[in-house]
Amino acid sequence: MNDDDVEAVATVLRGDWLTTGPTVAAFERALEQLTGADRCVTVTSGTAALHVAYAAAGVGPGDEVVTTPMTFVATASSALALGATVRFVDVEEDTANIDPEAVAAAVTDRTTVIAGVDYAGHPIEIDAINEIASRAGALVVEDAAHSIGSTYRGRPVGSLADLTTFSFFPTKNLTTAEGGAVATLDPDLGARAHRFHNIGLVRDPDLLRHPDEGPWHQEVHEWGLNYRLPDVLAALGHSQLRRLSAFKARRAEVFARYQQGLAGVDGIRLPTRRAHVDPIWHLYPLRVLEGRRRTVFEAMRADGVGVQVNYLPVYWHPVFEDLGMRRGMCPNAEAFYAEELSLPMHVELTDDDIDRVIDSVTTALRG
Ligand SMILES: *Cc1c(COP(=O)(O)O)cnc(C)c1O
Numbered sequence: 524m525n526d527d528d529v530e531a532v533a534t535v536l537r538g539d540w541l542t543t544g545p546t547v548a549a550f551e552r553a554l555e556q557l558t559g560a561d562r563c564v565t566v567t568s569g570t571a572a573l574h575v576a577y578a579a580a581g582v583g584p585g586d587e588v589v590t591t592p593m594t595f596v597a598t599a600s601s602a603l604a605l606g607a608t609v610r611f612v613d614v615e616e617d618t619a620n621i622d623p624e625a626v627a628a629a630v631t632d633r634t635t636v637i638a639g640v641d642y643a644g645h646p647i648e649i650d651a652i653n654e655i656a657s658r659a660g661a662l663v664v665e666d667a668a669h670s671i672g673s674t675y676r677g678r679p680v681g682s683l684a685d686l687t688t689f690s691f692f693p694t695k696n697l698t699t700a701e702g703g704a705v706a707t708l709d710p711d712l713g714a715r716a717h718r719f720h721n722i723g724l725v726r727d728p729d730l731l732r733h734p735d736e737g738p739w740h741q742e743v744h745e746w747g748l749n750y751r752l753p754d755v756l757a758a759l760g761h762s763q764l765r766r767l768s769a770f771k772a773r774r775a776e777v778f779a780r781y782q783q784g785l786a787g788v789d790g791i792r793l794p795t796r797r798a799h800v801d802p803i804w805h806l807y808p809l810r811v812l813e814g815r816r817r818t819v820f821e822a823m824r825a826d827g828v829g830v831q832v833n834y835l836p837v838y839w840h841p842v843f844e845d846l847g848m849r850r851g852m853c854p855n856a857e858a859f860y861a862e863e864l865s866l867p868m869h870v871e872l873t874d875d876d877i878d879r880v881i882d883s884v885t886t887a888l889r890g
Pocket residue numbers: 568569570571594595597598640666668669690691692702703
C-alpha cells in the first residue's frame with residue numbers, strides 16, 4: 524500500500540458511489556486494456572470469479588470439468604458447486620501446470636470446460652489446450668490467480684483463454700483486499716458473466732420478456748448471485764494496477780536473486796521457466812529433495828522465515844476423498860507436492876531479506 528492507494532480509497536468514501544459506480548467501470552476498462560480481453564467483470568473474490576466463469580460457460584449437472592490438482596481448492600470446488608463432475612489430470616513434471624497430453628486423454632463428449640492454472644505465475648501451454656478444447660467442443664477457463672501481467676508468446680494473460688479468472692486477495696500480485704475478476708474474449712460470455720455476478724438481473728428493454736410491465740421493471744431469466752465488487756475496493760485495485768509493471772519487475776529481480784543464490788546447492792531443485800513465457804512470479808516454488816521438505820519447512824519457520832507449501836493436491840481434500848477419489852491418481856502432482864516449498868516472494872523484500880532467506884535455506888539443508 525502506498526499513499527496513492529489510501530487516497531484513491533478515501534476519494535471514493537467521500538464521493539457519491541460506494542458500489543455500482545464509475546470506479547468499478549474505470550477499473551474494469553483498465554483491466555481490459557491490460558489483458559486485451561473483450562470484457563472484464565470485477566467480482567468479490569477469485570473463488571467468485573471461478574464460479575462466475577463456470578456459470579457463464581454453462582457448466583451444470585452432467586457436465587465434466589477437466590482440471591489440475593496443483594491449485595487452490597476453489598478451482599475445482601466452484602465447479603462442484605454448479606453440480607459438475609470434476610476430472611483431475613496430472614501436471615507437467617517441471618512447471619506443475621496442467622499437462623496437455625493428460626488433458627487430451629481425459630476429455631469426453633461431456634467435457635464442458637478445461638480449466639488450467641498458471642501455477643506460480645507461469646502460463647499454461649495455452650495453444651495446445653485451446654486446440655484440444657476446440658476439437659472437443661469445450662471452453663477453456665484459465666485460473667490466473669497467480670498470473671495477472673504474465674505473457675505467453677507475447678500475448679497477455681486474459682487474452683489467451685475463453686475465460687480467465689483473477690484473484691485480488693492480499694497475497695496475490697495486486698490486491699483489493701478481497702476481490703477478483705473474470706476476463707473473456709467473447710461478448711456473449713461477457714454478458715452471461717455480468718448477469719450471473721449481478722443476481723441474473725436483466726434490464727435491457729430489448730431483452731425483457733414482459734416489456735410493458737413498467738419503467739421500474741427488471742427480470743431474472745437465469746439465476747445468479749451478488750458478487751459485485753464495490754467501488755471502495757475497485758479504487759484500490761485501479762490504483763495498484765498502475766504499479767503492476769513495477770511489481771512484476773521487482774518480482775523478477777527477487778526470482779533471479781534466488782536462482783543465482785541457490786544455484787549449485789545440493790538437495791534442492793530450482794523452478795523452471797520456459798523460453799516463450801514471461802511470468803509475473805507470484806510464488807518461488809523451490810523443491811526440496813530426499814524427503815526433507817518438512818524438516819526444512821520447520822527449520823525455516825523456526826528461523827522466522829515465512830515459507831509456505833502450495834498446494835495439497837486438491838483431490839486429497841476430504842470433500843473429494845468422499846467422492847471416491849484416491850491418492851496415486853496424479854503422480855507428478857503428488858511428487859511435486861511432496862517436495863514443494865514456497866520461499867517468500869513479494870515486492871517489499873530487500874536484497875538483504877532475500878540473502879537472509881537463502882542463508883536460512885542452506886543452513887536448514889545442512890542441519
Ligand atoms: C487465491 C486463489 C484462488 C481463490 O482466490 P480468492 O480470491 O482467495 O477466492 C483460486 N485459484 C488459485 C490458483 C488461487 O491461488
